Amino acid sequence: MKVYLSQIEYKYEVEKTFRLFLPFERYDFVDGPADSGDRAQLLNNGECYNVTVHYKNDMVFRTQKFSRDGEFSLTRCLFLALCDLTKYKPVWGMLTGVRPERLYRQNLQNIGEEQTDRLLLQDYMVTPERLELLKTVYKNEERIIGRSTPESVSLYISIPFCNGRCSYCSFVSESVENMGRLMEPYVDHLIKEIEYTAAKVKSLGLTVKTVYMGGGTPTSLNPKMLQEILSAVYKNFDLSQNLEVTVEAGRPDSITKEKLQAVKPYATRLCINPQTLNDEVLQNIGRRHTAKQFFDALKMAANLGFNNINADIIAGLPGDDFNSFQNTVDTLLSLNLSSVTVHTLSVKRAADYGKNMAENLSDTTQLMVDYARAKLTENGMQPYYLYRQSKTAQNLENVGYATPGNFCLYNVYIMDETHTVIGLGAGAVTKLKDPYGDKIERLPNFKFPYEYIDRFNTIIERKDKIGGFYNADH
Ligand code: SF4
Known part of the structure; x- marks a missing residue:
């Protein structure tokens, strides 16, 4: 045009x-x-x-x-x-930002609740349902943000390996088949980065509030590697104020009893992500596992005593329809999970499966996310974090739902930029946040494991900037 x-x-x-x-x-x-x-x-x-x-x-x-x-x-x-x-009105009205609750919070502080509601409903033309969702998320987030102190930091540990590649994936992640030989040196370097950074963080009197091990697929590593990384975190950082350690096991086909046993002494929250429970759709998106493998992994985790388990699903996957999505949500609800995170497939990803797929995405996807919200909240879960991606057909949202007491604090801290998040490993970004102001400084690590290993000295040098940031007058 x-x-x-x-x-x-x-x-x-x-x-x-x-x-x-x-x-x-x-x-x-x-x-x-x-x-x-x-x-x-x-x-x-x-x-x-x-x-x-x-x-x-x-x-x-x-x-x-x-x-x-x-x-x-x-x-x-x-x-x-x-x-x-x-002849179409987006549910979020004119709001195009990734974090609508920021706008909500700012206005709440400046003009109060009544006027903020009016502003969003009338001026920005947000639908009453989305405003309601925003207000619930805001209230839950506020309680979580209130648990952070000026000394708090969170840790993100990146494991950039996967057992094969899902076709919709936009992350930098190496397949184990091609790059498995890098795993051992990667873990060795990651542990060195953990030790070095922990000493810096400790010397500044900072304490860890939450830990998130994500990827990639952390459980693509073997049990020994998982144990070594997590024990290095526990040994080196001050975890006396720690509230949560999430391990994003990720794809069910990577999970074994031995790996779960290896993370159990450390993890307080586990993610096992089916994305859908429709085997045909799983094939369409190149995930080499079945719904049964998800059920098996979940059972294994429950038997080992994991009691805070999240499952990620995606609305709008190729070949998925409303009935099948409904079945995914209903089945997850029957499994007594403490948390379900509902993502929306982005238009960009949908376009990879063909233009028709992308154009048809909108209406059904909205029905799907609305269904998930209604069912999950009816069954005792609450939305506690929300963000939107820039390229979804209707700017639909991604929402984390959980039963009270099982909200993932890390998700809120990273999205809200509440406090510093230290990124460790390839592709991780450290986001330094001034505890008494808004200033944020980013220290990125190299994206690919081979770069991370080859240029490790630079990674370490960048970590030296943490002290400078905290000691400076902002
Ligand atoms: S498991 Fe996750 S990170 Fe790995 S390829 Fe699939 S979507 Fe990407």
Whole structure:
């Protein structure tokens, strides 16, 4: 689509608003009005914005007086024009940000609850259901954030290996078949990084609040490696204030009794992620496991005494339909899990499976996430963390649900940027957060295991910056 902006600077915001409705279009910002094909013209005439959009033989026109800041007036005008054009109203209204609860919190502090509700419902046109969800998440998050102190940090330990690659995956992760030989040296270096960083963190009087071992698939490592890494964390960091250690076992086909036994003395929370319980859909997405393997892994974990287990699922997977998704949710509910995290497949990933798949994603996916929310909350789980990805058809949300007392604190701390998160291992990013202000500094580790091993000195040097950050006047 050719887009002409006259006396308007908000190119980025304009494109973001278009993408809420027409995510697959290519947007070319042109220097003058186009007179044929799909095109949009946004004009500022000094008193109001005029928006005209021609799309697939339809045309809409909207005008909006400047009523607030320019960006808001313009995007609202465009948003309403696109609602008319597509006969579709996004559930999150005009909100395009990844963390809607941030906006909610800011406004709550500035203008109070009643006005914040009005702002979101009337100005941003968020649906009442999404506002309700946001408010519940906000309340749960506040309690979790309140448990953090200025000395708190969390740890993220990255295991960038997987037993084969799922077709929708966007993470940097090496397949065990190709890169398994790197596992041993990787673990050795990771332990060195843990020891070095722990000494720095201790010397600053910082204590660990939560630990998250993710990936990749941590259980692609053997039991000895898992035990060595986790015991190095326990031995070196100050865990006297620690509230949670999550091990994201991940794919059920990587889980064995021996691996679970190896992590049991350390982990307080385990993730076993089926993504769907439909075997055909699992095949479609290149996950080499079955629903049965998930049930078996879950049983094994329960028998070993794990009592806080999360399962991740994805709404909108290729070949999945509403009934099958419903079955996944209902079955998970019958298994007495303490937590289920519901993700939405992004448009970008869906497009990899073909344009039709991506275009059909919207309606069914919304039904799926709404069903999951209704069922999980009816059955005693509460939404406690929420974020949106930038490229989903309707900007639908990803939500963590859990029974009270089993919320994953790390998920909230990382999303909210409550306190420093120290990243350890390939692809991990340390996010230093000023405990008394908003300043954030990022220290990334190299992404690939071979780079991480080869350039380990640089990784260590970067960790030296932690002290500088905490000792500086911000
Ligand atoms: S298990 Fe997770 S990290 Fe590994 S390939 Fe599949 S989606 Fe990606």
